[in-house]
Every structure is written in structure tokens, then in C-alpha cells.
Amino acid sequence: MAIRRRDFLKSAGAIAASAGLPRFARAAEATSIYDLERFGNARILHITDTHAQLNPVYFREPSVNIGIGEMAGQPPHLVGRAFLDRFGIRPDSADAYAFTCFEFEKSAARFGKLGGFAHLKTLVDRLRGEVGDRHALLVDGGDLWQGTGLANVMQGRDMVEVANQLGIEAMTGHWEFTYGEQVLRDNLERFKGEFLAQNVFLTEEAAFNDAPAFDKASGRVFKPSMIRELGGHRVAIIGQAFPYVPIAHPKRFTPDWTFGIREEELQRHVDGLRNTDKVDAIILLSHNGMDVDLKLASRVTGIDVILGGHTHDAVPQPIAVKNAGGTTLVTNAGSNGKFLAVLDLDIAKGKVGDVRYHLLPVYSELLKPDPAMAELIGKIRAPHVNDWSEKIATPDRLLYRRGNFSGPMDQLICTALRSELDAEIALSPGFRWGVTALSGQPVTMEDVLAETAISYPETYVQEMTGSQIRDVLEDICDNLFNADPYYQQGGDMVRAGGLSYTCTPTAAIGGRISELKLDNGRTIEAHRRYKVAGWASVNAQQGAPVWDVVAKYLRSGRMMPDRLGAGVTLKGVEDNPGIAGQG
Secondary structure, rough: OOOHHHHHHOOHHHHHHHHHOOOOOHHHHHEEEEEOOOOOOOOEEEEEEOOOOOOOOOOOOOOOOOOOOHHOOOOOOOHHHHHHHHOOOOOOHHHHHHHOOOHHHHHHHHHOOOOOOOHHHHHHHHHHHOOOOEEEEEEEOOOOOOOHHHHHHHHHHHHHHHHHOOOEEEEEEOHHHOOOHHHHHHHHOOOOOOOOOOOEOOOOHHHOOOOOOOEOOOOOEEEEEEEEEOOOOOEEEEEEEOHHHHOOOHHHHHHOOOOOOOOOHHHHHHHHHOOOOOOOOEEEEEEEOOOHHHHHHHHHOOOOOEOOOOOEEEOOOOOEEEOOEEEEEEEEOOOOOOOEEEEEEEEEEEEEEEEEEEOOOOOOOOOOOHHHHHHHHHHHHHHHHHHHHEEEEOOOEEEEEOOOOHHHHHHHHHHHHHHHOOOOEEEEEEOOOOOOOOOOOOEEEHHHHHOOOOOOOOOEEEEEHHHHHHHHHHHHHHHOOOOHHHOOOOOOOEEEOEEEEOOOOOOOOOOOOEEEEEEOOEEEEOOOEEEEEEEEEOOOOOOOOOOHHHHHHHOOOOOOOOOOOOOOEEEEOOOOOEEEEOO
């Protein structure tokens, strides 16, 4: 597979095209960013991690996304100006706003919201229509069915309808599994595309009990791949579901299934597609996360491109990874419907000759909403709009979530947990999904649900020793900063309210967390017991749903204290360009 530097420079064309636009005053001129030069004979459109956000959203990209070891200073671990410099994006451009946290609030006022499935439908149809249906394919990388109150109430059924209307032809999964096997299978019966997951197998007990599986002989639960003819050539799409579902979520949702990266099984499947099915190109539709995909690409041969998700990284250009068989391109296409990836392939007999890749921001102010999709969204939302439209608070600051350690939105959740459940400390999961609220923008119940809507939302209060608290922080920190990407098995760092600590990401496990203190300045004592509140436990809990706890706190009028949490002090990463203002 010939990969030339000029192709990567060309793949940044979408960025360069919009960099000079001072504002979205003239939509006809601005939409030229979506005019792509025709290339090759096959086009694959890719979305991922939309988290059920049907309408346009504000979403601030992280200001802290630290890379460790070989990944320090490498995509996707670049933020702010370091990101802009690496990819040649002007700081005052629309793409600086879409791809980074740089001057987010100022830019949000200029460029507005991104995403929205009605706007996305317009763009998908345009790009698919340019090459024709026989040359185009639309795929989704997972986390499509979860992330809003609507999706939670309907257990993803709303997103199946929307996916069918959008024309998604293949998908893999992650949060989809948290509705449980029966709901998952019921939804897939309605889905018109293919659900692909080469790395999900029956447990030995489930296989013995003759549990349902796509292939009883191998124990594969789902179809591993599909082959489509695009532009007269055979293209294989392999699905790679999130490998750590039973670790990151309650195992009760998937008791009969085992997951994992499954390198050996993947290699055998790739070899079979090449040698037996005689495909001309192989695409891995992955929900591994970008660091995992980069390692996988160095070890598994025969894959042309990995279309990645899970870590919500919006990376404008593919990363070329060499392996024993040649080169694999690794991509990651952002989140929340903000981006549509366009992979144009020049395929010949048995190989991909060349590629063009564009990661296009979905600027909702530049794209007219598709009428049929807008009507469907309105119909689906109608029964719940009144219940969730109550304005329950107005923030006096920007509320966002995404970042390695914390954000004002999660600190607000922690404050609510501590206040309403009378706890000294609150722990909140480091989820990457959840949208951004601007200062002065009223927060509704729908907004609260967009930060909290999961199928295991119960809150809890328990006593923990200082030693146990530190162990929890160490364990989760290792999931984030282990030098081996295959051991990075979760989201971002757990959010802590009422507690400060020092973190040394470059240290070994057991040595990263130190100097734990309560927000009153008192040192956390190893053997003393503390009252800790939390939610989203992998163990069954009986407390009130977290969204009710947060809403009750907000309705009290106590919005937020002046000081949100005591914070995290970082050591050993002073020059890391994964921290805004550094590098």
C-alpha cells in the first residue's frame, strides 16, 4: 500500500479550506469546505461515538489529554495550540473551534453548535451522492444508542430508527451492550445494517448450554465481518467491539459473553479474508480507542485502514503504522456527531493503491437540516419534550466534562452528590460523553440527562478508608496511564469532589497518587474511614438515580460554589503538550 507524505498533506485540505473564513456570514461560500476533490473508486463514510445526540450541540474538546512514554507529544495526545501547530490550523478559524479547546467560549459565539442528525443526513447524502451508491458505504463505530435521556428511556430504539434513516450499513458496539442481551438483540432485529464484532465470544458455560451465537463452532456471538463490492472491488469491513465491556460496566449485562482485543483471532480472520475470500481491501471498524489501535496496527498485518472510536479523539490526519506486512493507517473520528470522516480509496486488484482522508466538522449553521430526518427526530422526541424542558438552573460559568482529570460539569455532579447525600467525598465516573453548557445558558432536565443517562444510574453512600480511596484512584489511574495501551481499559480519571491529590502520570502503578487531602486541607489518613458518595457502580446499588440527585440540588438554587473541588496537582508532565499551554 503506497502511502505518500503529500497524501497526508492533502488530507488536511478540509482544514485549510475553512481556515480563512472569518465567520459563517455567507453560507454558500463557507460550504465549499465540503467540496471534496473526487478521488479513487470507493468512498467510506465514518461516524462514531455520537452518543445519541440527535440535535446540534456545543462540545468542548479537552485541555488535558496526556500521552505517556512513546505517546507523549504524539496524536491524539495534543491539545490547544500544540494541536493547532501540529496540524497547521489557524487559531482564529472554525476548525480551531471544532478540533480544540482553544478560545472555546469566544468561538462558540461565532461558529455555533455542531452536529445534529438532520444536518449530518444532508452531508452524508451529498457526499454519498457525489460518488454514487455503488461506490459508497456508511459505517458507525459504536456508542450510537446511549448518551441522552431519550435514548435511555427508549433503550436505544430511537437511535435504531435514526440509523436506518441515515443509511448506516454497518456498526460495532460499546455502550450498546449496557442495555443487556435481549434489548440488544431486539434492536438489532430492527436495524437494517450489519452489527459486526469479531472479538465477542460465548463463555464456556454459555457454549455448553447452547446459548445463541452467530457461529456455534467458534463461539463467535456476532458476525465478524461483511464484504461489500465498491467500485467493482471487494471491500471487507471487520467489526471490533469495545474489548473491556465486562470490566468497565456491570457484568450482569453480558454474563454469557467474553470480550478482549483478540489479536490472534483477528489475524486469522484477516488472513482468511485475504487468502480465501480474495478481498481487495480490509477496513477495521474499531471501538478499541486510538492508543490501542496504534499498537494493534503494529502487530496485526493485512489491515489497510482502522476507522477508530471510543476515545473521542478528533484527529484530522491518519497515522501511518508500519508492521511486518506493510503499513496500516489509523484514524479516530471524534464524538457527539461533530465530525464525519471521509475515506476515499483507490483500490486495485488485491490492494489499496492510495487514499485520501478528510475529517469534516459538521457545522450545523452551514448545513440545511434534512426535512425527513428532522421530522423523524421531532416525532421521536415529542412524547418527552415537555417533561424534560424545565429550566432548572443557569450556570455562571462554562460547564464541560472532557479532560483526563476533571471538568466543571463533573465537579457540579460531585458537589450535588456530597450535598444531597451528606458525604465528605464524592466519586464520579470519568465518562467522555456529555455535552457542554455555555455560561448563562439555561440548563434543563434534558441537559442533566445528557450527562448522566445510563442503565445503571443508582447512587450510593459507603464508608471507605483512606487507604481504599487511594487504591481506587491508583487503579483507575493505571487504566488511563499504563505504558501498555492494551491495559488502558477505561475512560478518563474518576472525578473526585471534596478531595485533592497529586498525580504523577509517568510513575509506575502504586506510585502515581500522593498527597491526598480533604477540601478543608486535612490530610487523608490511611486507616480513618470517610463517607463517600458515588454512582454508576459495577455492583448493583439501590440509591436514587443520579439525575434526580443532581436536579434536586440544582432546583435548590445553590447552582455551584465559587470553588469547584480542590483539584489535582500534576507532576512529571510539565512540558507535555497534552496539557493546554504547554509544549
